[in-house]
Amino acid sequence: MSVLRVRNLSKAFGGVHAVENVSFDVGDGEFLALIGPNGAGKSTCFNMINGQLAPDRGDIQFADRSIVGLKPREIWRLGVGRTFQVAATFGSMTVAENVQMALVSHHGEIFRFARALAARHRERAFELLEQVGMAGSAPRACKELAYGDVKRVELAIALANEPRLLLMDEPTAGMAPRERNDLIALVKRLVVERRISVLFTEHSMDVVFAYADRIIVLARGMLIADGNAEAIRDNMQVQQVYLGAGRTFRPHAQAQS
Amino acid sequence: MTLEALLFQALNGLAAASSLFFVGAGLSLIFGVTRIINIAHGSFYMLGLYLAATLAIKVGGGFGFWGGILAAGLVVAALGGLVEVLLLRRIYQAPELFQLLATFALLLVINDVVQYVWGPEDLLGPRAPGLRGSVEILGRNFPSYDLFLIAIGPLVLLLLHLMLARTRFGRLIRAATQDREMVGALGVNQAMLFTIVFVLGAFLAGFGGALQVAREPANLGLDLVVISDAFVVVVVGGMGSITGAFLAAVIIAEVKALCIGLGLVHFGAFAVNFSKLTLVAEFLVMAVVLIVRPFGLLGRPQAPVRNPAEIEDPIRPATLPLRAAAAALLLLLLLLPLLSKTSPYVLVLSIDVLIAILFATSLHFIMGPGGMHSFGHAAYFGLGAYGAALMVKFAAAATLLALIVAPLAGLMGALLFGWFAVRLSGVYLAMLTLAFAQIVWSILFQWEEVTGGSNGILGIWPQAPFDSRPAFYFLTLALVLAGVLLLRCFLFAPFGYAMRAGRDSPLRAEAIGIAVKRVQWIGFAIAGAFAGIAGGVFAFAKGTISPDVAWVSRSIDAMVMVLLGGIQTLTGPIVGAAVFTVLQDNVMRQTAFWRGLLGAVILLLVLVFPGGIVGALSKRAAARRKPA
Numbered sequence: 015m016s017v018l019r020v021r022n023l024s025k026a027f028g029g030v031h032a033v034e035n036v037s038f039d040v041g042d043g044e045f046l047a048l049i050g051p052n053g054a055g056k057s058t059c060f061n062m063i064n065g066q067l068a069p070d071r072g073d074i075q076f077a078d079r080s081i082v083g084l085k086p087r088e089i090w091r092l093g094v095g096r097t098f099q100v101a102a103t104f105g106s107m108t109v110a111e112n113v114q115m116a117l118v119s120h121h122g123e124i125f126r127f128a129r130a131l132a133a134r135h136r137e138r139a140f141e142l143l144e145q146v147g148m149a150g151s152a153p154r155a156c157k158e159l160a161y162g163d164v165k166r167v168e169l170a171i172a173l174a175n176e177p178r179l180l181l182m183d184e185p186t187a188g189m190a191p192r193e194r195n196d197l198i199a200l201v202k203r204l205v206v207e208r209r210i211s212v213l214f215t216e217h218s219m220d221v222v223f224a225y226a227d228r229i230i231v232l233a234r235g236m237l238i239a240d241g242n243a244e245a246i247r248d249n250m251q252v253q254q255v256y257l258g259a260g261r262t263f264r265p266h267a268q269a270q271s
Numbered sequence: 272m273t274l275e276a277l278l279f280q281a282l283n284g285l286a287a288a289s290s291l292f293f294v295g296a297g298l299s300l301i302f303g304v305t306r307i308i309n310i311a312h313g314s315f316y317m318l319g320l321y322l323a324a325t326l327a328i329k330v331g332g333g334f335g336f337w338g339g340i341l342a343a344g345l346v347v348a349a350l351g352g353l354v355e356v357l358l359l360r361r362i363y364q365a366p367e368l369f370q371l372l373a374t375f376a377l378l379l380v381i382n383d384v385v386q387y388v389w390g391p392e393d394l395l396g397p398r399a400p401g402l403r404g405s406v407e408i409l410g411r412n413f414p415s416y417d418l419f420l421i422a423i424g425p426l427v428l429l430l431l432h433l434m435l436a437r438t439r440f441g442r443l444i445r446a447a448t449q450d451r452e453m454v455g456a457l458g459v460n461q462a463m464l465f466t467i468v469f470v471l472g473a474f475l476a477g478f479g480g481a482l483q484v485a486r487e488p489a490n491l492g493l494d495l496v497v498i499s500d501a502f503v504v505v506v507v508g509g510m511g512s513i514t515g516a517f518l519a520a521v522i523i524a525e526v527k528a529l530c531i532g533l534g535l536v537h538f539g540a541f542a543v544n545f546s547k548l549t550l551v552a553e554f555l556v557m558a559v560v561l562i563v564r565p566f567g568l569l570g571r572p573q574a575p576v577r578n579p580a581e582i583e584d585p586i587r588p589a590t591l592p593l594r595a596a597a598a599a600l601l602l603l604l605l606l607l608p609l610l611s612k613t614s615p616y617v618l619v620l621s622i623d624v625l626i627a628i629l630f631a632t633s634l635h636f637i638m639g640p641g642g643m644h645s646f647g648h649a650a651y652f653g654l655g656a657y658g659a660a661l662m663v664k665f666a667a668a669a670t671l672l673a674l675i676v677a678p679l680a681g682l683m684g685a686l687l688f689g690w691f692a693v694r695l696s697g698v699y700l701a702m703l704t705l706a707f708a709q710i711v712w713s714i715l716f717q718w719e720e721v722t723g724g725s726n727g728i729l730g731i732w733p734q735a736p737f738d739s740r741p742a743f744y745f746l747t748l749a750l751v752l753a754g755v756l757l758l759r760c761f762l763f764a765p766f767g768y769a770m771r772a773g774r775d776s777p778l779r780a781e782a783i784g785i786a787v788k789r790v791q792w793i794g795f796a797i798a799g800a801f802a803g804i805a806g807g808v809f810a811f812a813k814g815t816i817s818p819d820v821a822w823v824s825r826s827i828d829a830m831v832m833v834l835l836g837g838i839q840t841l842t843g844p845i846v847g848a849a850v851f852t853v854l855q856d857n858v859m860r861q862t863a864f865w866r867g868l869l870g871a872v873i874l875l876l877v878l879v880f881p882g883g884i885v886g887a888l889s890k891r892a893a894a895r896r897k898p899a
Contacts, residue, residue, distance in 0.1 A: 064782075085781070086781045086782055087781045087782070087783075087784045087785065087786060090782055090783060090784045091784050096782055098778065098779070098782075102776045102778050102779035102782070103775075103776065103779060104771065104772050104775040104776055104779065104780075105582035105775050105776075106582055106583045106584070106585060106586075106771055106774075106775050107585050107768065107771065107772075107775070108585045111585065111768065114768075115765075115768055115769070115772055115783065116783040118765045118768070118769075119769075119783050119784040119785055120783075120784065123765050124765055124766065124769045124785060124786075124790065125765075125766055125793070126764055126765045126766060127760065127761050127764045127766050128760065128764055129764065130588075130763040130764060131763065131764060131765045131767075131768045132588075132763070134765065155584060155585050157582045168779075171779070171783060174783070175783070175784070
């Protein structure tokens with residue numbers, strides 16, 4: 015049973031085929047990594063799934079329903095949470111209010127004008143913050159937090175609508191190695207506990223190989239490998255793309271300089 | 272109207288398009304490279320026209336006229352250089368709002384300087400030596416000077432195009448328009464580039480104004496008229512596109528010329544005077560373009576804002592001392608009619624202050640938490656004032672009923688204009704709101720049958736039981752207090768947070784299901800409704816209103832109040848409105864040049880106290896709490 019089904023997804027920018035005929039599934043409760051060298055089409059692929067880019071061809075199904083053409087906020091309403099490569103939170107609010115904002119939206123209370131936001135869904139916000147280890151900072155202004163903590167708050171926000179699928183674009187970008195491991199371990203724990211499926215892109219291979227249930231590899235817009243850590247590690251094509259035995263490096267280019 | 276007459280009128284339109292194009296192109300060029308919207312660009316145009324007229328009259332002859340036009344352009348260009356070096360260089364890194372305000376302050380100062388030098392009378396230049404005659408076209412006489420104007424527009428477009436496409440300087444401009452950090456990183460002297468571009472833009476505006484010397488008289492209202500037109504041109508043509516500016520200038524000028532040409536047209540029993548609909552027609556063109564192509568005919572999507580303001584602190588419910596202070600103030604206000612028995616003027620001024628407080632608070636609602644820098648908030652104040660006054664004039668409505676209509680009028684206007692305004696953000700929104708306010712003003716001014724034109728509406732006095740000064744004061748106090756508290760309540764409620772969410776991070780807000788544009792639209796409408804209440808109370812307080820209630824300077828007054836108090840605080844607009852109104856009341860009676868003085872105050876605010884009064888106070892308080 016798969017939560018997300020991507021079929022023949024394609025997108026070209028001008029003459030460049032950024033993503034070509036990509037198909038894959040994200041299984042229920044699966045922790046799936048999407049990797050590939052720079053320019054492989056990971057972000058394009060991601061942005062089509064979360065609704066920021068419209069695909070040229072292909073279909074994306076979430077919970078057996080096509081989500082192509084929906085706006086990001088509509089996709090969120092269906093139960094897809096997301097975190098950004100550069101963590102995005104509301105700097106002028108406290109940590110708790112950030113999560114309360116998401117909860118208020120989840121309960122359809124945006125256009126309410128009387129009771130203060132600070133009094134709404136307090137317990138639930140606190141629970142979510144506790145899960146990411148940020149309950150102690152609840153009353154602090156979000157702009158004062160260290161970047162690693164902002165990422166945790168963002169995760170709590172993303173979990174507020176009880177998503178079935180979490181999209182994480184380079185969740186550990188800009189973090190110290192130690193923080194990196196902690197964050198992914200935390201996500202992994204949540205995935206197991208709450209049976210959420212996660213699709214994430216990532217550059218640090220240690221994280222990917224240690225935690226992902228399955229890995230798919232993009233190169234030049236095409237899906238070249240799909241399997242568990244061991245299979246990917248032994249895959250010739252993947253080695254070529256990453257280690258440069260193939261066409262990515264040209265010896266004479268070095269000779270020129 | 273015959274086809275010939277229509278074509279002839281179209282030619283007239285083309286002649287007007289050239290100057291419009293020069294101003295728009297200058298604005299566009301400067302924005303492309305420096306990311307500053309120069310509101311004083313209309314002032315450069317006006318200055319060019321005054322200079323050219325003076326030179327043509329004083330020096331005389333062909334040399335005085337033609338040389339004067341060129342000299343006027345060059346003098347304005349030099350002034351532009353001075354402005355860039357002395358003022359703009361200090362604020363390139365400042366938040367967008369401050370840049371807009373600084374150039375607006377410049378407009379105020381230049382306007383007063385021009386009034387000081389040339390006086391308030393209109394100044395008409397002579398006809399062009401060598402081109403005095405006219406050519407017969409389509410059986411009518413067409414001024415040869417206008418033919419010259421028609422030719423010079425495309426000529427300058429061609430020159431600009433060649434410069435941008437072929438020269439090194441042009442390449443630098445295009446590169447800086449795309450990515451100015453990169454141009455800086457490549458070792459280009461940015462300061463020099465910015466200055467030259469600004470000088471060029473100023474020259475185009477001054478030259479464009481000077482060229483009109485034989486067509487229209489120079490007057491003190493031109494700066495705002497021209498800048499609103501230029502904004503429309505830039506929004507329609509697409510920011511940063513010179514060709515777009517030309518196209519838009521032609522379209523706008525044609526639409527205006529045709530409206531004037533159509534004149535009074537009878538549709539059966541119904542007569543419409545099209546010549547009075549020029550600004551409305553302009554608005555319709557802009558509306559259509561914005562719906563079909565949100566970034567203008569030849570424009571590209573905006574790059575995200577680079578200089579966001581410092582992130583503000585979370586809002587907290589009022590502390591005990593603040594509540595106590597508010598209660599004490601309220602008590603004082605309640606006792607004021609008793610305390611001021613001997614000096615009735617205190618009550619008059621207090622009513623003004625209260626109205627200003629509600630008006631400024633409603634603007635702060637969208638400007639601060641909403642992040643929408645409206646430069647035309649007076650439109651909704653004016654709609655409220657006229658809504659109430661018209662109810663009294665035509666329906667002899669009771670005071671309270673008229674005061675219910677006031678916010679509805681403001682709400683309707685804000686719903687209509689807000690729908691367009693929130694589609695854009697940042698400087699585009701500022702330009703649009705300013706243009707909308709100009710349109711409201713011109714409707715109030717031109718629709719004489721209903722609004723009384725420039726005379727306005729007289730004799731709107733409150734009825735019993737509000738017909739005594741203290742009674743009306745209490746009514747005002749009650750409405751303003753309720754308004755301010757309601758707006759404050761909205762800000763603490765989910766809606767207010769949703770507005771701030773959309774301002775802090777639109778990306779994240781959309782990703783948690785907030786429809787940012789819709790939230791902004793509703794916020795804009797709410798602010799319009801509360802400004803409408805302030806306007807309605809204003810109408811009854813003064814007894815007489817004129818189109819001035821919706822004039823741009825009122826919009827800017829409100830902005831200054833908000834900034835004076837501090838945009839990032841909730842009490843800021845209240846303090847700012849009170850201080851500003853009392854100051855203005857005192858200063859206006861001392862000098863005729865209070866606008867220039869206001870400009871100087873704004874510049875001081877922007878350059879020295881960007882946090883406003885309350886901002887500076889709370890910073891000091893914070894520093895005292897935790898010593899470094």
